[in-house]
Amino acid sequence: xxxxxxCKKLNRELPSLISPPMPGPKGIEIMxxxxxxxxxxxxSHQTTLINEKHLDMSDSKNREWLQNQMDKFFNNEDYESASxxxxxx
Numbered sequence: 362x363x364x365x366x367x368c369k370k371l372n373r374e375l376p377s378l379i380s381p382p383m384p385g386p387k388g389i390e391i392m393x394x395x396x397x398x399x400x401x402x403x404x405s406h407q408t409t410l411i412n413e414k415h416l417d418m419s420d421s422k423n424r425e426w427l428q429n430q431m432d433k434f435f436n437n438e439d440y441e442s443a444s445x446x447x448x449x450x
Contacts, residue, residue: 368396370435375399395435403434406442413443 363376375396381388382400391400410416410430416423433440 363397366393366396368399369394370399370402370437371396391435399435403431406434407431409443410441 363379365374366377367373368375373396375398378392378395378397378400381392383391395403407427407430410427411418416427418424418427430440432438
């Protein structure tokens with residue numbers, strides 16, 4: 362049975378991540394405050410941003426920008442969305 366946390370993105374008690382999604386304090390912070398469901402949502406959005414904006418992830422400025430977008434995404438702030446993306450209805 363997985364541990365449950367209050368997800369700051371979805372504002373519900375949901376199953377947590379099993380392990381930190383990245384190394385260091387940031388990974389631990391995410392594991393303790395973001396649900397597995399919200400992390401999956403972010404991974405999908407992140408992939409869309411990387412592809413649409415042609416981000417070179419070997420460039421530290423692009424990684425920093427994407428990290429900033431992730432923080433905004435999880436804190437329910439205004440974050441960058443893909444301009445060419447149309448959600449299926």
